[in-house]
Amino acid sequence: MFALPSLPYRYDGLAPVISERSLRLHYDTHHGGCLEALNALLAAPGRSPRELEEVIAEASQAGERQLLNCAAQVWNHSFFWAAMSTRARSPKGALAGLKSAFVSEGTAHFGPGWIWLAANEIGCLRVVVTRDGDDTLREAGFVPLLACDLWEHAYYLDHEHDRRAFLDAWFDALPNWDFAARQYATACGRGEPWRHPAPVDDVTKAKVA
Ligand SMILES: [Fe+2]
Known part of the structure; x- marks a missing residue:
């Protein structure tokens, strides 16, 4: 479980x-x-x-x-x-240049899904949109660096229908760029990418870090 x-x-x-x-x-x-x-x-x-x-x-x-x-x-x-x-920091270099693609592609996506910043094995960065609950694990050769939820439940209470405003504010304030940098390094062959915490025997006792 x-x-x-x-x-x-x-x-x-x-x-x-x-x-x-x-x-x-x-x-x-x-x-x-x-x-x-x-x-x-x-x-x-x-x-x-x-x-x-x-x-x-x-x-x-x-x-x-x-x-x-x-x-x-x-x-x-x-x-x-x-x-x-919670420690807002600005992205640098190539990462900073991806904001406009990230916001516009996430805004343009029809219906629920996810938007990802991902890198391939030679360090090429890409903005990827997946539909519904799909993820980038099955996008061959891509390691996700960041993700933002495009389902309405992610932003409707705070931004109503304005997904663009949510993505714009999200990109400026909430990405963990240290996490993204570690993921990026793994895309280039250094270290292992993030993995989901392992299953546990008893969910009621679990406190997964
Ligand atoms: Fe969600």
Whole structure:
């Protein structure tokens, strides 16, 4: 079973871009709900405990859409929390130049999904948009550096329908650029990329760092 990873900041730490109320609903209700659904599916007879990345790869290969949706949404949200910081710092160089593509592609995307800053194995940066609960794990050769949630539940309470305003404010205030730099290094062959916290035996006792 998988547990909700602890947030690396307080519930009010991302305000005003993401308010305390919005973060509580998003983390506790949306992410928590996906996690419950995932754990229920994984509790079926014959399923053995394994890393979430393996669950996603196997569900994708087997065409198990329901399991894939739950697993990828859990992975995406855990990555999203890890890739934000309360210590706002400006990106430098090539990363700073990606803001306009990030905001405009995220705004233009029709319906729910995710927007990613990703790098390939030779360090080429790219803005990638995925639909619904899809992720970049199955985008061959790309390592995600940052992600932002494009589902309305991510921004509607604080920015109403204005996804552009959310993305614009988010890019300036909340990306964890140290995290992005570590992910970027792994894309160039230095170190291992972020992985989802491993499954636990007992969710009620789990406090995953
Ligand atoms: Fe979300």
